[in-house]
Amino acid sequence: MFDYLKYVREENFPHIWCSGCGDGIVLKALLRAVDKLGIDRDEAVMVSGIGCSSRTPGYVDVNTLHTTHGRALAFATGVKSAKPHLTVIVVTGDGDATAIGGNHFIHAARRNIDLTVLLYNNYIYGMTGGQCSPTTPRGARASTAPFGNLEPPFNISGLAIAAGASFVARGDVYNAKKLETLILKALQKKGFSLVEVVTPCPTAYGRRNRMANPVKMMEHLRDTAVSMEKWESMSGEERAGKFRTGVLCDVERPEYTEEYARLVEEVRTDR
Amino acid sequence: MMQGNQACAEGAVAAGCRFFAGYPITPSSEIAEYLSIMLPRIGGRFIQMEDEIAAMGATIGASLTGVKAMTATSGPGFSLKQENIGYASMAEVPCVVVNVMRGGPSTGTPTLPAQMDVQQARWGSHGDRGVIALTAKSAQETFQQTIRAFNLAERYMTPVILLLDEITGHTTEKVVIPERSTLEIVDRAAPDEPPGEYLPYRLTDDCIPRLAPFGTGYRYNVTGLVHNETGFPTNDSRDIACLIERLTKKIEMHEDDIVQWNEVMLDDAEVGIFAYGSVARSANAAVRLCREAGLRAGLLEPTVLWPFPTKAVLEMARRVKVIVVPELNLGQMAREVSLAAQCSVPVRRLGRVDGNPITPQQIVDLVGEVL
Numbered sequence: 001m002f003d004y005l006k007y008v009r010e011e012n013f014p015h016i017w018c019s020g021c022g023d024g025i026v027l028k029a030l031l032r033a034v035d036k037l038g039i040d041r042d043e044a045v046m047v048s049g050i051g052c053s054s055r056t057p058g059y060v061d062v063n064t065l066h067t068t069h070g071r072a073l074a075f076a077t078g079v080k081s082a083k084p085h086l087t088v089i090v091v092t093g094d095g096d097a098t099a100i101g102g103n104h105f106i107h108a109a110r111r112n113i114d115l116t117v118l119l120y121n122n123y124i125y126g127m128t129g130g131q132c133s134p135t136t137p138r139g140a141r142a143s144t145a146p147f148g149n150l151e152p153p154f155n156i157s158g159l160a161i162a163a164g165a166s167f168v169a170r171g172d173v174y175n176a177k178k179l180e181t182l183i184l185k186a187l188q189k190k191g192f193s194l195v196e197v198v199t200p201c202p203t204a205y206g207r208r209n210r211m212a213n214p215v216k217m218m219e220h221l222r223d224t225a226v227s228m229e230k231w232e233s234m235s236g237e238e239r240a241g242k243f244r245t246g247v248l249c250d251v252e253r254p255e256y257t258e259e260y261a262r263l264v265e266e267v268r269t270d271r
Numbered sequence: 272m273m274q275g276n277q278a279c280a281e282g283a284v285a286a287g288c289r290f291f292a293g294y295p296i297t298p299s300s301e302i303a304e305y306l307s308i309m310l311p312r313i314g315g316r317f318i319q320m321e322d323e324i325a326a327m328g329a330t331i332g333a334s335l336t337g338v339k340a341m342t343a344t345s346g347p348g349f350s351l352k353q354e355n356i357g358y359a360s361m362a363e364v365p366c367v368v369v370n371v372m373r374g375g376p377s378t379g380t381p382t383l384p385a386q387m388d389v390q391q392a393r394w395g396s397h398g399d400r401g402v403i404a405l406t407a408k409s410a411q412e413t414f415q416q417t418i419r420a421f422n423l424a425e426r427y428m429t430p431v432i433l434l435l436d437e438i439t440g441h442t443t444e445k446v447v448i449p450e451r452s453t454l455e456i457v458d459r460a461a462p463d464e465p466p467g468e469y470l471p472y473r474l475t476d477d478c479i480p481r482l483a484p485f486g487t488g489y490r491y492n493v494t495g496l497v498h499n500e501t502g503f504p505t506n507d508s509r510d511i512a513c514l515i516e517r518l519t520k521k522i523e524m525h526e527d528d529i530v531q532w533n534e535v536m537l538d539d540a541e542v543g544i545f546a547y548g549s550v551a552r553s554a555n556a557a558v559r560l561c562r563e564a565g566l567r568a569g570l571l572e573p574t575v576l577w578p579f580p581t582k583a584v585l586e587m588a589r590r591v592k593v594i595v596v597p598e599l600n601l602g603q604m605a606r607e608v609s610l611a612a613q614c615s616v617p618v619r620r621l622g623r624v625d626g627n628p629i630t631p632q633q634i635v636d637l638v639g640e641v642l
């Protein structure tokens with residue numbers, strides 16, 4: 001059995017998440033990946049915004065920075081560019097990263113700054129009680145879309161790829177082992193690395209969308225998450241209502257802090 | 272010879288600033304431009320962010336790693352920064368925020384002088400907290416006040432606002448840069464205890480926390496939620512009151528160390544002028560002109576606006592018959608002066624908001640009128 005206690009702040013448990021919430025599964029996958037890579041806890045910084053998902057760092061025994069809603073990537077950019085040797089992991093929600101923080105999200109990806117971003121996509125604003133987020137599917141119900149959501153959702157991973165991220169993967173909490181592998185790869189990659197994690201929020205989303213039972217939500221994940229290989233063999237019809245998981249993008253691009261270090265070497269006058 | 276904005280950049284580097292994050296905005300952009308040249312040359316970091324909110328966030332993030340960090344902006348950007356300025360107050364992260372003021376509301380007058388953000392500097396972010404805000408009237412003073420802003424930020428573990436205005440920022444004049452070794456430079460205090468016993472927000476007699484830089488073996492939590500000594504969120508009403516009261520007390524109890532002002536011919540003055548920033552230049556000239564004309568005017572020139580120099584104003588109010596407050600807004604500081612003077616003398620405001628500076632003659636005329 002993996003010893004999670006090695007990495008958590010036991011004194012902060014029990015956690016704030018509802019039973020049936022997927023956020024704890026992401027936390028565990030992250031800790032296993034961190035352990036495999038032997039990341040030094042003193043040299044690791046976890047940065048988050050505001051939301052249920054953004055409470056994750058509070059449970060992890062590293063340097064942790066719980067910032068303002070939507071701004072985790074801005075704070076993280078400051079941490080990473082000031083001290084590039086630190087491993088900086090950002091935890092954010094779909095609302096945090098793509099609504100209020102959308103601007104920081106695309107620009108951090110464009111800069112290709114070496115951050116590992118875990119974006120918990122539960123299709124809803126969990127913490128504030130179930131309002132629409134930019135990823136709420138069309139027609140789904142939310143506390144601010146009582147008659148069904150009219151707006152089309154963002155494809156978060158697609159957005160990150162288009163903006164210039166060097167590594168983008170999508171995982172889900174039903175396939176937790178695979179999620180761990182994706183997080184591990186993201187941590188290893190130099191550059192802006194995103195793992196979009198599809199995770200259930202039975203309380204704020206499920207309840208309004210005929211999936212109040214957490215088990216039902218997990219079953220739904222099992223039935224809709226499709227591996228890349230399988231996806232390729234599926235027809236357009238079969239793909240409807242499903243999503244791809246796996247590494248969606250892995251390219252080499254100049255990384256921001258390395259480029260900056262090179263510039264400093266070139267222009268330095270103080271020695 | 273240099274511009275006020277350049278003097279600000281020079282002062283920052285002299286103070287030990289090695290990180291700047293900004294977003295271009297007139298009349299502050301030259302600060303970013305100078306630092307984009309200076310910082311990489313000395314191994315510091317400069318980054319242009321996607322907006323002012325991000326610039327403020329990055330500044331705080333950098334500071335938490337132990338690096339002295341600054342951002343600079345003007346009115347509209349200062350408004351955008353407010354939420355994260357409040358975060359820096361709450362989490363007690365030292366940093367310097369320069370606001371080269373323009374006229375508002377909204378986009379206002381980008382290229383014209385104004386002093387319309389002096390109350391925003393105090394109350395712009397939600398919630399109760401103590402605030403330190405400095406000002407300067409010349410390029411020379413800007414150099415020195417930028418260093419002082421860093422020193423106060425590091426000593427009191429708080430964001431410090433430096434309020435300049437378009438005249439100070441853009442006037443090119445002589446600046447004497449002292450030998451580095453003669454400058455007083457303050458660095459934040461290191462924790463007194465080893466990591467195992469460390470409480471980042473431990474209650475101390477001086478109310479100032481010892482935050483260890485990230486990456487130095489002290490693993491703790493930083494949050495904008497109300498937290499206790501451990502840095503973790505709490506809903507305990509005693510902890511809540513303790514933190515919120517401390518954020519104000521931390522500044523109040525050190526007022527004597529923070530607040531500074533200059534006095535010009537106040538001893539026998541009948542009219543006391545209260546003026547700050549570029550208006551203090553006109554006020555200095557006005558005092559001379561008044562004295563030549565036989566009018567007994569004196570000047571109280573605060574170089575720290577927040578905490579407000581209450582004692583100095585009350586002292587002046589006891590001596591003079593009337594106080595006049597010329598400023599490039601409609602009485603933002605005149606209100607404070609009235610409060611501090613406790614109705615002991617009349618306070619007359621001279622507010623100019625047409626984008627032009629207040630001239631010495633305007634002040635002289637008002638002094639003549641009230642005497």
Ligand SMILES: Cc1ncc(C[n+]2csc(CCOP(=O)(O)OP(=O)(O)O)c2C)c(N)n1
Pocket residue numbers: 050051052053054069092093094095096097120122124125126127128133
């Ligand atoms: C500036 C600001 N606006 C609004 C809020 C209220 N708020 C807190 S969390 C949240 C949404 C969180 O949703 P998401 O990022 O999807 O995270 P989840 O809770 O679902 O994990 C909002 C709107 C806030 N804290 N700050």
Ligand code: SF4
Pocket residue numbers: 016017018020021022023052053122126127200201202203204205
């Ligand atoms: S509201 Fe939703 S996201 Fe938040 S803890 Fe509960 S289940 Fe998880």
